[in-house]
Amino acid sequence: AQRVTQPEKLLSVFKGAPVELKCNYSYSGSPELFWYVQYSRQRLQLLLRHISRESIKGFTADLNKGETSFHLKKPFAQEEDSAMYYCALSGQHQAGTALIFGKGTTLSVSS
Amino acid sequence: DAGVTQSPTHLIKTRGQHVTLRCSPISGHKSVSWYQQVLGQGPQFIFQYYEKEERGRGNFPDRFSARQFPNYSSELNVNALLLGDSALYLCASSDRDRGNTEAFFGQGTRLTVV
Numbered sequence: 001a002q003r004v005t006q007p008e009k010l011l012s013v014f015k016g017a018p019v020e021l022k023c024n025y026s027y028s029g030s031p032e033l034f035w036y037v038q039y040s041r042q043r044l045q046l047l048l049r050h051i052s053r054e055s056i057k058g059f060t061a062d063l064n065k066g067e068t069s070f071h072l073k074k075p076f077a078q079e080e081d082s083a084m085y086y087c088a089l090s091g092q093h094q095a096g097t098a099l100i101f102g103k104g105t106t107l108s109v110s111s
Numbered sequence: 112d113a114g115v116t117q118s119p120t121h122l123i124k125t126r127g128q129h130v131t132l133r134c135s136p137i138s139g140h141k142s143v144s145w146y147q148q149v150l151g152q153g154p155q156f157i158f159q160y161y162e163k164e165e166r167g168r169g170n171f172p173d174r175f176s177a178r179q180f181p182n183y184s185s186e187l188n189v190n191a192l193l194l195g196d197s198a199l200y201l202c203a204s205s206d207r208d209r210g211n212t213e214a215f216f217g218q219g220t221r222l223t224v225v
Contacts (some may be wrong), residue, residue, distance in 0.1 A: 032212060043114075044154070044201065044216040051212075086153050090212065098144055098167040099203075099214060101153030105220075 002027050004087050013077050017109045021072040023061075023087030023102060031089040033063055034069040034099070038084045047072075047085070057081070077109045081104035115217035117202050123223045124192050132187045132220045136204030142166075143185040144214065145177055146201040154201055160185055189222075197224045 003026040013019055026029060035047040048056045050063040050070060061072045070087060084106050088099040115137045124130050136143050142161045146154035159167035161178035181186045184205075189196055199221050203214040 006153075016154060043218050046213050046215075065161070088153075098156055098159040099146075099154070100147075103151070103153045 001078045002089070002100050004089055004100055004102035006087055006105050008105045009103070010106045010108065012108045015079055015109055016029070016076050019074045019077045019081070020105065021074065021085050021105050021107065023070045025068050025070065025089050027089055034088045034090070035059070035061055035072050036086045036088055038086070040083070044086070078109060079109050082107055113202050115194030115202055115219040117220050119193060119220060120209050121217065123225060125225055126192055126194060129152045129188065129190045129194050130222060132186045134201050134217060136183050137215055140204035140206050141183050142205045143179055143183065144203045148199040148201055148219070157187070161199045192224045194224050197222060219223065
């Protein structure tokens, strides 16, 4: 079964602390993995995807096929990082819009 | 470009009624998908359309249907509404023709069934 698991509902950290949002997936083929972010009163938007291997707003995520994980990391959290974060996967044949989402993790960064 | 637009933004319906939600994708995007987001959960995939054909369907009952028009806009229809259909309905479009797998989301339609 295709599934995305985000074990933490809420993650609270202080400004400047490292952040790791966990994501594990279950998929029988070769999925494409994404992190989406939703800031307060804004629409859901793509943060990064594993195939581009880029760092956005200081966030990185490495696909670990052995552990079926795609954890999101940032070395120093900022208050503006406070948002809801969703991990998602897509089967390669579905071109990315048929996404399976996790339940999301709320990141709260305080000073 | 205003991005993906959805209408209406809010809607209140009574149990048993039907509802039609509308979505206009980003200009040039031919792929549209629909999601249901219940409070406290991640978006759940309902349908994907590409070039006016259904290309994927999630685990939703037949009360849910959709279509895509020649201009690539899309409608989601839900019949015989249940209280449990109350949710935020999201539409997303992508530029699949260029191999771009990024999904761009609309602001959603908040449906309340009473």
